Amino acid sequence: MSGRDRFRIVQELGVGTKRGSDDLFLSNGPFKMNSQSSVNGNDSKKFKGDIRSAGAPSRVVHIRKLPMDVTEAEVISLGLAFGKVTNLLMLKGKNQAFVEMNTEEAANTMVSYYSTVTPLLRNQPIFIQFSNHKELKTDNSPNQARAQAALQAVNSVQSSSGLDSGMGLAGQSPVLRIIVENLFYPVTLDVLHQIFSKFGTVLKIITFTKNNQFQALLQYSDPMSAQHAKLALDGQNIYNACCTLRIDFSKLTSLNVKYNNEKSRDYTRPDLPSGDGQPSIDQTIAAAFGKEASLLGLSVQGVPGPLGHIAFPAAAAAGRMSLPGFGAGNCVLLVSNLHPERVTPQSLFILFGVYGDVQRVKILFNKKENALIQMTDGNQAQLAMSHLNSQRLYGKPLRIAVSKHQAVQLPREGQEDQGLTKDYSNSPLHRFKKPGSKNFQNIFPPSSTLHLSNIPSSVSEDDIRMLFSETGGVVKAFKFFQKDRKMALIQMGSVEEAIQALIELHNHDLGENHHLRVSFSKSTI
Numbered sequence: 001m002s003g004r005d006r007f008r009i010v011q012e013l014g015v016g017t018k019r020g021s022d023d024l025f026l027s028n029g030p031f032k033m034n035s036q037s038s039v040n041g042n043d044s045k046k047f048k049g050d051i052r053s054a055g056a057p058s059r060v061v062h063i064r065k066l067p068m069d070v071t072e073a074e075v076i077s078l079g080l081a082f083g084k085v086t087n088l089l090m091l092k093g094k095n096q097a098f099v100e101m102n103t104e105e106a107a108n109t110m111v112s113y114y115s116t117v118t119p120l121l122r123n124q125p126i127f128i129q130f131s132n133h134k135e136l137k138t139d140n141s142p143n144q145a146r147a148q149a150a151l152q153a154v155n156s157v158q159s160s161s162g163l164d165s166g167m168g169l170a171g172q173s174p175v176l177r178i179i180v181e182n183l184f185y186p187v188t189l190d191v192l193h194q195i196f197s198k199f200g201t202v203l204k205i206i207t208f209t210k211n212n213q214f215q216a217l218l219q220y221s222d223p224m225s226a227q228h229a230k231l232a233l234d235g236q237n238i239y240n241a242c243c244t245l246r247i248d249f250s251k252l253t254s255l256n257v258k259y260n261n262e263k264s265r266d267y268t269r270p271d272l273p274s275g276d277g278q279p280s281i282d283q284t285i286a287a288a289f290g291k292e293a294s295l296l297g298l299s300v301q302g303v304p305g306p307l308g309h310i311a312f313p314a315a316a317a318a319g320r321m322s323l324p325g326f327g328a329g330n331c332v333l334l335v336s337n338l339h340p341e342r343v344t345p346q347s348l349f350i351l352f353g354v355y356g357d358v359q360r361v362k363i364l365f366n367k368k369e370n371a372l373i374q375m376t377d378g379n380q381a382q383l384a385m386s387h388l389n390s391q392r393l394y395g396k397p398l399r400i401a402v403s404k405h406q407a408v409q410l411p412r413e414g415q416e417d418q419g420l421t422k423d424y425s426n427s428p429l430h431r432f433k434k435p436g437s438k439n440f441q442n443i444f445p446p447s448s449t450l451h452l453s454n455i456p457s458s459v460s461e462d463d464i465r466m467l468f469s470e471t472g473g474v475v476k477a478f479k480f481f482q483k484d485r486k487m488a489l490i491q492m493g494s495v496e497e498a499i500q501a502l503i504e505l506h507n508h509d510l511g512e513n514h515h516l517r518v519s520f521s522k523s524t525i
Contacts, residue, residue, distance in 0.1 A: 057108050059104050060107070065127050066097060067095070072146055075088065082110040083110075084106070086101065088100070098131055119221070121225075177217055178192070185242065189263065219254065230248075261274045330405075332381065336370045338363075340368035352388065358430075360374040362408045393500075395496075429506075429507055471497070473500060474497065
């Protein structure tokens with residue numbers, strides 16, 4: 001027996017007859033090897049092991065299909081999120097490794113997690129299962145010494161920082177800080193997970209708004225994946241010409257997630273509560289996109305760059321993903337449950353115009369509680385639907401769906417219409433006609449607070465309060481912008497009151513050739 005690289009495993013049960021091969025037999029069946037099996041070139045290893053039933057839980061996890069040049073630190077990182085890694089055996093000649101966790105529970109959590117999420121090292125899928133061995137016992141051979149040195153380095157970092165999971169190998173964190181600039185379309189936690197999972201195993205995500213910017217913290221299982229994702233995605237657009245990713249390494253080395261909901265997710269802990277009154281992400285998507293949520297997982301093909309061949313959720317499936325080679329979807333919406341005595345084409349033009357440039361509006365002649373609205377493209381139609389569906393207009397919740405019609409037809413000459421069909425294709429009130437307009441960056445859901453602009457200096461706070469009170473709502477608060485008195489925020493008594501005020505007062509003539517501009521605000525007073 002060679003004195004180099006010997007490895008011993010305490011045997012509790014008989015192995016039976018040896019295989020006549022020098023190859024390591026690794027499958028769901030028993031782990032067997034003869035006493036002089038060649039594992040790593042001319043290195044010899046001696047194996048004795050307790051043979052366990054296939055797939056039975058164990059502290060030892062078997063990893064296969066590793067990249068050729070994988071390091072000990074990268075293999076160790078696979079287990080860090082689930083507990084302390086207490087031992088490691090690298091079989092580089094076989095592209096395999098064995099990782100021993102400090103508890104069977106930690107190993108079980110690790111195997112369970114990777115059974116639902118394919119683990120990646122260096123963008124290569126690997127395979128993880130329970131080993132047939134209860135524990136690893138190692139000697140002082142050179143190869144094994146490197147593994148032990150890597151383990152000691154990891155454990156020293158964890159001990160000094162008091163972390164149970166996550167670490168920054170070579171000073172680099174596995175946690176990325178992500179800022180999404182030019183947020184024209186909503187970016188969900190699931191969209192981030194599907195984009196970043198292409199570069200490694202995503203363990204945890206926390207999303208939040210800071211300095212009026214949508215941000216996220218995302219923890220990979222290892223720093224190498226974080227490095228690859230940063231290099232590939234920094235500066236890329238999620239959607240065409242908008243939602244730009246700005247990525248840096250976080251100073252944090254591990255994330256503490258308390259709830260699994262639409263704002264945060266720990267993919268290693270599916271048992272976490274959703275929080276008090278917090279809707280799950282599935283419910284949120286269902287409310288926003290209706291039947292479109294069933295289209296989750298549509299693969300976007302033909303997309304150049306790092307975002308190609310990623311499965312995006314309902315936003316893409318319904319036409320919001322404005323990427324090369326992907327259809328934009330239908331631009332006509334069917335709006336129902338309208339108030340037939342109060343709704344007009346102009347009111348729908350103003351309201352839906354907050355989310356895109358409305359081309360035509362038709363209130364159905366025999367069913368005035370229904371209308372067809374033609375937007376410029378499918379992206380704008382989807383945006384309007386996701387923000388306005390279920391919002392109350394004149395006391396009734398809007399019901400919005402994509403229409404089967406490709407365009408709104410104008411009435412034929414001499415056809416009775418009662419002014420129910422209007423063509424707005426040449427309207428000067430389109431908010432998004434100018435490419436790169438700031439309006440693209442200021443699209444928000446309906447709220448009780450409205451943003452006002454283009455206010456002449458002669459108009460006072462009392463004038464504006466009086467004007468908005470005349471729409472039938474209650475003005476709860478008002479504030480001019482300190483640096484620019486041409487702009488202000490006004491808070492109405494409810495979202496419904498704000499919607500009605502926006503419809504009635506957007507483009508209202510304030511005198512001195514100033515027409516009031518009204519939009520929804522994400523700020524509060």
